[in-house]
Amino acid sequence: MYIIVVGGGRVGYYLTKELLEAGHELVVLEKDQRRARQIADDLGSIVLARDGSEGKHLAEAGANRAAIVAAVTGDDEDNLVICQMAKHHFEVPRTIARVTNPKNEPLFKHLGIDEIISPTRMALAAIEQDIPVHELLHLAQLEGGELELLEAQIGADSPAIGRKPSDIHLPDGCSLFVLIRGDSAQQIRPETIFQTDDKVLAISRTECAVDLRRELIGNGEATAVTTLAGTR
Amino acid sequence: MRVIVVGCGRVGAGIAERMAREGNDVTVIDISTEAFTRLEEDFPGEAIRGDGTDEDVLRRAGAESVDLFLALTEGDNRNVLSAQLATETFKIPQVVVKINDPVRAEAYRELGMATICRTRLLVDALARHVGLSADPGAEGVAMPTTPHVHADDAPTAAAVAGEHN
Numbered sequence: 001m002y003i004i005v006v007g008g009g010r011v012g013y014y015l016t017k018e019l020l021e022a023g024h025e026l027v028v029l030e031k032d033q034r035r036a037r038q039i040a041d042d043l044g045s046i047v048l049a050r051d052g053s054e055g056k057h058l059a060e061a062g063a064n065r066a067a068i069v070a071a072v073t074g075d076d077e078d079n080l081v082i083c084q085m086a087k088h089h090f091e092v093p094r095t096i097a098r099v100t101n102p103k104n105e106p107l108f109k110h111l112g113i114d115e116i117i118s119p120t121r122m123a124l125a126a127i128e129q130d131i132p133v134h135e136l137l138h139l140a141q142l143e144g145g146e147l148e149l150l151e152a153q154i155g156a157d158s159p160a161i162g163r164k165p166s167d168i169h170l171p172d173g174c175s176l177f178v179l180i181r182g183d184s185a186q187q188i189r190p191e192t193i194f195q196t197d198d199k200v201l202a203i204s205r206t207e208c209a210v211d212l213r214r215e216l217i218g219n220g221e222a223t224a225v226t227t228l229a230g231t232r
Numbered sequence: 233m234r235v236i237v238v239g240c241g242r243v244g245a246g247i248a249e250r251m252a253r254e255g256n257d258v259t260v261i262d263i264s265t266e267a268f269t270r271l272e273e274d275f276p277g278e279a280i281r282g283d284g285t286d287e288d289v290l291r292r293a294g295a296e297s298v299d300l301f302l303a304l305t306e307g308d309n310r311n312v313l314s315a316q317l318a319t320e321t322f323k324i325p326q327v328v329v330k331i332n333d334p335v336r337a338e339a340y341r342e343l344g345m346a347t348i349c350r351t352r353l354l355v356d357a358l359a360r361h362v363g364l365s366a367d368p369g370a371e372g373v374a375m376p377t378t379p380h381v382h383a384d385d386a387p388t389a390a391a392v393a394g395e396h397n
Contacts, residue, residue, distance in 0.1 A: 053309055055335035077285055077313035081336065084312075089339050103287045104313075110320055111381060 004029065004066045004092075006052030006082050007073030008039045011098060011119075015072060016043060027061050053081045055089060063090035072098040072117070080104075083113045136213050139201075148206055152216040154198040160216050163194055168215045173205035234298040236261065236324075238284030238314050239305030243330070245270035247302060252277040259293045262305075285313040287321060295322040303329045308336055315345060319380050328373055337374070344380035348373045 001024050005016050008030030016028050020043060028043075029052035030036040036049035050057035052071070063069065069086035071079035076099055083095035096115040099105055102124070105116050137151040154160055160168055165176060165188055179188050180199040186192075188200070204212055233256045237248045240262035249272060252258040258277035261284045262268065268279045282289035284305065295301070301318040303311035308331045315329035328346045331337035337349035349370075356370035 053336070054333060055339060075309070077307065077309035080316075081309040081312050084343070085336065085339055088343060101286065107287075107317060107321055111316060 001067045002026065002062065002065055003068045003070065004052075004058070004061050004063060004086075006069065006071045007079075007098070008032075008035050008047065009072070009074055011072045013039060013042075015070065016046070020046070029057060029061055053078050053085065055085055058082070058085055058090060063092060066090070066092050068092070068094045068096065070096040072096075074098075074100065076100050076104050080108060080111070080113070083108075084111065087112060136209060136217065138209075142203065146205065147203055148209065150202045150204055150209065150212060152200045152202065152212060154194055154196055154200065154216065155218075156196050157218055158194070158196070158216060159214075159218050160194045161196055165190060165192055169211075170204075170215060171208050171211050174202065174208040174212060175204070176200055176202045233257070233300060234294065235259070235300045235302070236290070236293055236295060236298050236318075237302045237304060238262075238311070239303070239330075240267035240270055240279070241304065241306060242270065244302070244304040247304070248277060249275060259298075261289065261293055285310050285317070287317055290314075290317060290322065295324065298322075298324055299326060300324070301327045303327070305330075308333050312336070312340060316380075319345070338369075341374050341376050342378070344376040344378045346373050346375050 003019060003024050003026040005012050005026060006029045008028050012028060012030070016026065019026055026046060028039060028047045029050050030039060030047060031049065031051040033049045036047045040047040048057070048061055050060065052058060063086055069083060069092045071082035073079055079097040079099065083097045086092040087095050094114050096117065097108055097113045099108055099116050099118045100120055102118055102121045105118060108116055138148055139151055140149040142149060176188050178201040179186050179192060180201070181195070200216060202212055235251050235256050235258045237244050237258065237260045240248070240260050244260060248258050248260045252275060260271065260277060260279045261282055263281070263283055265281050271279065280293050282292065284290065284303070295318060301315065301324045303315040303318070305311055311329045311331060315327050318324045318327045328348060329340065330348050330350065331340060332350045334349050334352050337347045337352065341347045352367065352370045353372070356367040360366050
């Protein structure tokens with residue numbers, strides 16, 4: 001399969017290397033002369049020191065017989081133009097664009113680019129998986145750091161929703177004392193039932209924050225914070 | 233008429249000035265505040281620093297409600313991205329894109345965009361000056377013969393995001 005890779009930065013370089021190892025025929029367009037020479041030194045004479053967004057350079061590279069054009073420069077606008085020229089001018093069956101600004105993805109798809117690679121979105125997704133949406137907020141340290149004042153927000157999947165303070169299992173040394181619901185603060189009473197979006201203020205021994213999180217927020221995936229209830 | 237001009241170079245500043253003086257509501261966007269020194273001190277329009285290829289910046293400049301959008305930076309590809317955001321995402325009725333590379337200019341005209349190609353205009357002017365025949369295609373802003381690629385089905389950005397391929 002004949003593939004044209006435009007952009008010889010790190011993404012383009014490793015992509016090219018992998019594709020060569022997989023036995024594909026390809027050419028790389030890299031407009032920076034020095035960078036083009038470096039790649040040629042490493043990977044052989046498969047590099048054209050040309051700007052791939054110029055129609056005539058794509059033509060020189062054989063765009064009319066390419067099965068795939070992959071535009072992986074660091075600039076979204078260049079990748080867009082390269083793919084559109086490839087698709088509409090050279091009728092390349094498959095175009096792939098690297099997109100840095102995730103907001104450009106819908107437009108690029110809308111304009112007919114077949115495949116979008118978004119390093120930003122991939123990194124975001126990986127990060128968001130690891131970070132719960134709601135956290136326990138540490139508001140203050142008390143008693144020289146032995147105790148902490150914490151705020152937990154009850155999210156939609158908190159295990160505390162619909163429970164009363166007595167249903168929430170907290171160790172000694174951990175006390176839920178005020179609930180903020182809407183704009184008003186209220187005492188947490190035995191008959192209080194926790195709801196989504198409640199904020200619960202708690203005072204806890206530092207080492208009990210883990211229990212607080214488990215009971216009010218959940219185990220970390222989606223998180224809600226809730227509960228702390230009862231307890232006195 | 234409400235107008236956005238992306239790129240405050242000599243051309244961008246020039247047309248922004250003239251349109252603003254004629255009573256239009258003009259916003260100029262440029263990535264560098266220094267570029268705004270090209271505007272007269274009493275420029276009656278608005279100047280916003282930002283990247284004209286960034287949807288959020290365009291929205292801040294009021295792209296949702298303008299009548300005319302001119303993409304006039306020094307980068308052909310930046311202009312193309314900016315102008316297609318204007319057409320497809322913001323549905324601006326009149327968009328003109330400056331593309332100095334004649335090959336790309338022609339390709340985007342065929343894709344349905346109103347283009348202006350400095351190279352072609354200058355070559356034509358000089359050619360006529362030295363007595364060569366005029367280039368019939370060098371007529372100022374080249375109007376497209378077809379609507380922009382997807383102008384008809386024009387889904388919203390959110391709907392597009394859900395599509396595959």
